[in-house]
Structure formats: C-alpha cells, structure tokens
Amino acid sequence: MVFWCDCFNGGYQQIDSANQQGSRLGIRHLQCFLAFCGLAVAYSLRVNLSVAIVAMTDKNATNPAFDEYDWDESIKSYLLSSFFWGYVVTQVPGGYLAHHYGAKYTFFFGVLVCSCLAILTPFCAEIGDWPLVLALRASQGLSQGMIFPSTHTFLSKWAPADERARLVSYCYSGAQFGTVVMLSISGYIASSWLGWPSIFYISGIVGILWSIIWYFCSASSPSEHPSISLAELRYIESSDQARRSSDAGRTTSNTHAPAHKVPWGKIFTSAPFLTLIFVHSSNNWGFWTLLTEIPTYLKNILGVDIRNNGPLSALPYLAMWLLSYGFIFLGDLINTRYTMPLWVSRKLFNTIGQWVPMMALIGLGYIYAGGSFKLAVALLTIAVGANAATYLGHQVNHIDLAPNFAGTLMGITNCAANVISIIAPLTVGLIVTDETNAEQWRIVFYVSAFFYFVGNLFFILFGCTSSQPWNFPQNPTPRSSTQDTYTGNPIDENQNLSDDENAPINRNIAP
Template sequence: MAKNRRNSEPGTGLGIRHLQCFFLFAGLSVAYALRVNLSVAIVAMTDKNATNPEFEEYEWDEKTKSFILSSFFWGYVVTQLPAGQIAHHFGAKLPMLFGVTICSFLTILTPWCAALGGWKMVCASRFVQGLCQGAMYPCTHALLSKWAPPDERGKLNTICYSGCQFGTVIMLAASGVIASSWLGWPGIYYISGGFGLVWALFWFFFGASTPSQYKAISPEEREFIENSIDEKKDDSEQLHRTPWREFFTSVPFIALIFVHSCHVWGFWTLLTEIPSYMSKILGMNIKSNALLSALPYTVMWLLSYVFCGISDVLSKKKLISLTFSRRMFNTIGLWLPAAALIGMGYATKETTNLAIGLLVVAVGVNSAVYLGYLVNHIDLSPNFAGTLMGISNGFANIMSLLGPLAVGVIVTNERDPAQWRIVFFISAGAYFAGNLLWCIFGKTKVQPWNTPQSTNRREENGYTMVDPEKPV
C-alpha cells in the first residue's frame, strides 16, 4: 500500500514535467514574438509620418510588404517534416535549441539587412528564420508525447501552446511603444532577439527530450510518466520504421491536415494583416494600433485557460466522451470566429468599437482549438506525434505563405473596406469548411499504424486506457 501511495504522488503535484511544460510555453512565446515582430515593425518602417524620424523609412507598397510578411513561411514549411523525423529518432531538445538561437541572431541583424540589401535581404533573412522555426511545433508535440501523461495531455498541451498567444500579445503591445521610443523600430528586433537568446541559454541547461534524459527527475515521477504512457524501450527496426503509406491513406489524418490548413489560413492572415487593417481602415496610429492589435491575442491567451478549465470539469464529471469534447471545442474555436469575420467585413471607421469587438471574438475564441484538432496528432499516434505535426503543419503553413500574398493581390487599395471584406469572407469560409470536414471524418482513437510492428500491441498500449467513445 505504501508503494502504491508513493507512486501516485507524482501525479498529484508539480514535477519536472511541469518545468518542461513551462520552458515549452516560454519557447513558443519567444518563437511567436520573433515571428510577429515584423507585423508591427513594418508599419513603422514604412510610415512617412513616423513619430521617430531619426530612423530610415522605406517606400514599400502593399504587395512588397505582403511579400516580406510571407517570406518567413517559405522556409517554415520546408523544415516541418525533417524536424518531426529528427525529433522522433534523435530527440526534440537540440532542434529547438539551434532553431531559436539562429533565429534570434538573425532577428537582431534585421535592421542591417534592411539598410544593406533592402526588402530582398529582409526576405532572405526571414526565409532562414522560417527554416529555423520549422522545428518548434513538431518538437513540441514530440516532447509532449514523451512528457505528458494521457490524463494531463489536454491541459499541458493548452498551457504549452498558450505561449504562442502570450508571445504575440507581448510583442504586439510592446512594439508600438518601442518604435516610438529612442530605440525606434530597430529596437523591436533587438529586444525580441535578445529574449530569444536568453531562452536558448536556459533551455540548454534545463531542457530534456525524455524523462530518462533528465538527471534530476525523481525515480517516482519518471516511473509515473513512463508507466502512464507505456514508454518502453524497444530498439527493433520496425518500431522506428515510419509508416508513410499508412499516414497518407488515413482518412482521420487527412481530415486533420485539412482542418489544420484551414485554421492556419485564417489565423495567419489576421495576425500579419491586423496592424495594416487598423491603420488604414480604422485610422489608428502606430502606438494605439499595436496596443489594440494585441488585445485579441490577450483574450485568446486568457480564454485558452478558461476552455482548459471547462474541459477539466467535464472530464472529471465524465459528462461527455473524448470524441465529443474534441469536436465541441473545435467547433467553438472555428465557427464562432467565422461568424465574427463575416461581421468584420462590414466594419468602417464609424463602427470602430464594433470592429474591435468582432476582431476580439474572431481571434480570441480560436484558443478552443487547443482542445480540438491541435492535440489530435497525439490522439491518433503518440509514437509519431512529432512527425504527424510536421506533416500537417507543413501543409498548413503553405496557407501561411499564401494568405499574406493573397491579401497583397486582393487589397490593391488598402483604404478600401470592400477589398478587406473579401479577405475576411475567404478566412470565414476556410474556418467553416475545415471544422465541418474534421467533425465528420476525424477520429480520436489511436490508429493501428501507431505501432507498425504489431497491431496487437495497440490493445496493450497505455494510450488506449481512455476509450474515446466513453465519457472522459
């Protein structure tokens, strides 16, 4: 009895798995700050009426700016799949470390790139930054699959990925203030890059790919984690064989790729274009623009914890099944924002408050997808979660690349509300279609190809301890 009580203690309090979760939260915060800094900085870089004329302004039209904003994703989509495979075979710690470190250095050098090579060199720098950050999502999923017990998976997943919004909020809110200060718009890059290097230093000393690689973890917590996820050593070639054919013939995984792509189209179109929309359509200056641009992501960050709490209550009371829970939260996260985007299409300067309110809904409620499709990779295959995320995020971020480019093509007159309306309608349609198809064809059961060497082992695998069709 004493032994059982001792083994249960690691599951009831804070442990090393929560420390790893905190570092993943911080790492994704830094990564998103490095991604979105250009969204506000480019407004200051091209503002002829800048409050700080000491720093050079560039005459880049909307199409050029959209080209620059999308260049990050040209590299980002390339490294998704390789990063997932590297994380699966060699561990996720080092790809994240090198990615953030190199990206941070290049961010600090961005003002010199603009001065020496204009928009082309900025695009080249952002391309390489995208290559570096391609490891973040696949590695985060790979780490969660090793560190998060099934009962804590939704909660820890939400906490980690809420760092995306936290970094976005901090960067958008601070960028306008920094651009108006003595540092000017170059300070946006210096500060965000500096924080990235600080995180990399801490991650080098305290990060670990698996519980067995963290020397300071207690034997009790390690045993608790490994037993709960059935983490057993098996060096057979078949265990490490990646079932590529099964991936791409799996209807639930194809549906997951589709919803991921649809969500990313709308999310990144808004994230990269909100500062320009607020500046040109709602007539806000760079400082208030940055602060209000951060508001929707502040709400998104806070709501992620609200949805997580609701999910915990429903789970403990066993009121709904895992499948229903995933679909319910995903529908909240995509269909409510779709309705808000349609309303935003009719906003004008005279209805600024309404436009901001709809924008808050369109972005803020998105956080429900952390309990929907975004954790579904681990549901389908804990063993290949990083690779699955690499595949789906690779396809999805082609949309990240195309979204800003599409805005550049559609919005030829950035002060024309009718052209922005088309942008919002397209994003709303993507949200609606993506969720509909995933709710019909998506699954939450561990797939047979999770353990390709033996489909029978799946029945003994610790991941199947929760039946998706029974109440959670």
C-alpha cells in the same frame, strides 16, 4: 542548472503514490514551462519586424537618431512574408529530425539560430539593404520551421494522457504571450533612446539566454532527465501505456523505446490523419484571413488603422492567450463533473474554436462604412480569441493518433496549413479589387466562414482520437508494460513505493 531542476523536483513534488502524481507539480511541469517560454521567444522573434518596420521606414514616427530606409509597400510586404517562405520548407524535416534525434536539440537549434540572426538584422539592413534582410528573414523561417514539430514531439513524451490537452494548451499559449509582449513594447522601445535596432537586439539576446537554460534543464523524454523521480516517471509512462493499450486493444511497447521507421505510406493513407490535414488547413485559412486582412478592412471601411497601433493590434492575441486558460479550466471542470469521453471533448472544443469565429466573420461582413468601430474590434477579438479552443481540439489530435510520430504529423499538417496561410491573402486580393467596397469584403468573410464550417464538420464526422495501428513498431521487442525503464526488471504494480520514490533516479544502478 541541474541543481535548479533538483530543487524544483525536491521542493514541490510531494507524492503519496504514483497514482497521485497527476495532481502535483513535477519535472514535467517545469519542462512545459520552459517550452512555453521557448514558444514565447520564438513568436517574439517572428513578429518583431512587424512593428520595427514602421520605425525603420519613418524615423520621424519614433526616434529620428537612427537610420531610415526608403522601402515602399511592395518591399514591406515581401519582407514581412519572407519569413514564411523558409518556415514552410522545414516543417516536415523538422518533425523527422525531432523524431530521430530528440526534440530537445531541434527546439534548441531552432530558437538559437533564429535569435542570432535577429541580432544581425540591423547590420544586414545597413550593409545590404532590403534584399539581405529578406534573405535573413527567410533563414529565420527555416530555423523556426522545426519548432512546432519539435514541441509536439516533446509533448508526446512528457504529457501524460490524462493531462495532454491541458499541457499542450499551456505550452502553445506561449506563442500568444510572446506576440502580445512584442507588439505591445516594440513601439516604446523604438521611440526610446535605444531606437529600433534594440527591438532585434533585445529579442535576440532573450532567445540566446533561453537556449542556454533549455539546453541544461530540458530533456527529450522523461527517461533522459537527470532529476525526475521514479514515481513521476512511472506515472507518465504508465498513463500513456494504459491509454494506448485501451485504444489499440493490446499491450504496447515502452513509450521511450528507440525510434522506429516512419510509416509514410500508412500515414498518407490514414483517413483520420487526412481529416486532420484538412481541418488544420481550413482553420488556418480563416485564422490568417482574420489576422492579415481585418486591419486593412478596418482601415478602409471604418477609417481606423490598428496596424500601427501596437497595443490595439495586440488585443486579439491577448484575448487568445487569456481564453486558452479559460478553456483549460472549462475542460477540467467538465471532465471532473461529467467524465467526458476524449472524442467528445476534442470535437466540442474544436467546434467552439472554429464555429464561433465563423459566426463573428459573418457578423463583420454586415458592418458598413461608418459602422461601429468598437463592435468590429469586439468581433475580431472574439473570433481570434475563440480560436484558442482548437488547442484542446484538432491541434492536440496529432498526439492522440500517433504519439511516436506526433512531431512528424505536426510537420506535415503545419506545412499544408501554412501553404494555405499564403494562399488565403492572395485569394483576398483577387476578390477585393476595391478596398473600400464593403460588398466585396463580405464575400471574403463568407469564404473564410465556409472553410471554418466545413473544416470542423469534417472533424466532427471523421475525426478520431484512438492511437492508430501504424503508431507501433511492426515487430516490437516483447517487453512488459510494467518493466522498469532503467534496470529491466519487472515491477510489481501492487507493491508500495519505497521511501525514496520521490528522489531522482540513480543512473548508476546496474541491470
């Protein structure tokens, strides 16, 4: 595994100077690709039951050679939602553990445990019926609750300030990629000779294989990676230090200094962070209303059931995955031509990600029974797809505010946002008493559009991209920002790098 990493580093990383490192492939890009694959695996494990449950409860719909379970709609709802019962619980602990022990390990165990449990799903259904499957899905949620905070902690170490939004978007687009693949192929797997149990076996085995590769080829921070070159390490550290020094108006301690105590009181009294909680929660209200309730709306108002149509149900996620790259390209293009300030970029893309879906929701409210199914699906696809712009907006803002506590901040906001994800569908149930009443559905869309509007408005008015004072240790050990990470010796920033600058760092150099 290390040899593969060395080959990647040596074969692609041709650098003329540390300042040119940002335009070349390096170990940081390999790390982000592994994180992309990890999130793809995690989301495939999350949604595999959504398609498999159709085959599990109606063997005539797929391969009749496998077991069928008599689960009514109420039981199905419990099974599909049980994942999030555990998922909410471990968000904040996951961020805390990633901060103290390293994101490599929390990400590793989160995917590995979830993958092993996925393989056990058919066995649990056979011996314990739905109650045991429900407990298993809740346990999978517990394990995956650590993944998003771990990813943010990981990216706060590996993503240079100038590449932060781009690399965060690349990594998190893996979530949509995994969803698209799983929703698209699960139906075919269930109908084949493999049967519905193979949906869980295949996704679980892929997750275990990814975990092995991740364990040997990843590192929680650049300074811990055995194959990173000195030039790339300096580029990552100096880029982040320069950005934070500019934001804070002072020289900061090294990015990879030992973890210091989490300032809980200052975090929860920070106006920019409270704004981030609100915008994340409001975004989830609209986003999960779209994903969970629009299929019901299309079925009862337009007479089309897309929930049991794998490729069609995957279309919004496909749009979101593809548009995430479009927004990355747009962001790079704008920054190249106009050198857009960071705060303008964050708020511009967040506006696209929340106000475009807001307008699509309002449009959906005016499609009555017998209306255009194609128009409804187009609006749904646009609404979900445009949400990808938030990856360059509020979803990367945790790292802007506090790189040292990015995972902890993500754990807090994602916990609150996922509680909202549970409340939103329940609220729909209170509003829509007649699922064939288009007027009641219009109220649902107006409420969701309101949350999209107000959430982004708060981010425009009160959002901040500067590193917060509580991100730094109270009494940092004096250290030159240009001090070598390994030898402790000062680095002359004006000197030319040696001929071996691109070679992996020799860990045996004595201080």
